[in-house]
Amino acid sequence: MGACFSVRLNTENSHPDSELIVTSVPPSEAEILQAENLKSFRFNVLQEATEKFHPNNELGEGRFSTVYKGWIDEQSRVATKPGVGTAVAVKRFNKHYPSQSDQDWLADMDYFGQLNHENLVKYIGYCLEGGHRLLVYEFMPRGSLANHLFISERFSLSISFLEASDKSCSWCCKGLAYLHSTQPKMINVYFKSSNILIDSDYNAKLSDFGFDKKKKIDPEFVGAANAYEAHDYLRTGRGG
Numbered sequence: 001m002g003a004c005f006s007v008r009l010n011t012e013n014s015h016p017d018s019e020l021i022v023t024s025v026p027p028s029e030a031e032i033l034q035a036e037n038l039k040s041f042r043f044n045v046l047q048e049a050t051e052k053f054h055p056n057n058e059l060g061e062g063r064f065s066t067v068y069k070g071w072i073d074e075q076s077r078v079a080t081k082p083g084v085g086t087a088v089a090v091k092r093f094n095k096h097y098p099s100q101s102d103q104d105w106l107a108d109m110d111y112f113g114q115l116n117h118e119n120l121v122k123y124i125g126y127c128l129e130g131g132h133r134l135l136v137y138e139f140m141p142r143g144s145l146a147n148h149l150f151i152s153e154r155f156s157l158s159i160s161f162l163e164a165s166d167k168s169c170s171w172c173c174k175g176l177a178y179l180h181s182t183q184p185k186m187i188n189v190y191f192k193s194s195n196i197l198i199d200s201d202y203n204a205k206l207s208d209f210g211f212d213k214k215k216k217i218d219p220e221f222v223g224a225a226n227a228y229e230a231h232d233y234l235r236t237g238r239g240g
């Protein structure tokens with residue numbers, strides 16, 4: 001069990017103030033994980049699911065990770081062939097991800113795994129094994145809003161997308177409002193078009209709402225990075 005404790009020695013020869021510090025034991029994965037639906041995956045399963053992280057399966061790349069499309073069976077947690085089982089996005093964090101202990105990283109994944117809202121991308125599981133850190137989440141077939149706005153060869157800015165964009169704005173607002181209503185409240189300071197993902201029906205969902213660094217301007221809040229920060233939050237350090 002994860003604990004840090006000390007024991008006072010009361011032997012004849014020992015100084016009355018002697019203390020034996022017993023080394024702290026970091027909490028185990030089972031102790032950290034509270035999110036009921038967050039599943040643990042083996043690295044070799046995610047490797048197989050993405051065909052060894054094949055470039056053809058690459059969905060995009062950010063500063064701290066590359067995201068691949070993969071196929072899994074959610075129940076048995078095994079890789080499946082393309083087109084069989086559930087399509088997922090597998091985010092593989094790279095060495096530029098800000099340094100964080102395994103326990104802190106897992107606690108973050110667990111926190112995000114507990115968030116549940118129709119306008120947030122759903123987190124399915126993670127892999128923490130042999131120095132590898134990966135995250136498995138809902139695959140969003142129409143990619144990011146940024147893809148539609150800036151990479152027109154692959155994702156054309158279609159009429160249906162434009163028709164849906166009004167709806168998308170209000171969905172994003174609902175996702176943000178939900179984050180602001182959680183305990184501890186979460187300020188999404190990483191709100192940008194590459195983190196707004198679109199599903200097959202042109203529904204918009206927020207992604208990546210905390211995988212950079214936590215901001216601790218106000219201990220009540222958990223936040224992310226610096227793409228967009230609400231001016232009132234920056235000025236006062238308080239939100240909500």
Ligand SMILES: Nc1ncnc2c1ncn2[C@@H]1O[C@H](COP(=O)(O)OP(=O)(O)OP(=O)(O)O)[C@@H](O)[C@H]1O
Binds near residue numbers: 065067089121195208
């Ligand atoms: N669930 C998903 N379904 C489909 N495509 C996705 C999914 N998640 C991410 N992507 C694609 O992968 C790209 C890279 O995502 P990632 O989160 O690694 O970086 P980013 O948010 O674009 O950049 P950065 O992290 O540097 O700010 C996204 O822009 C998007 O195009």
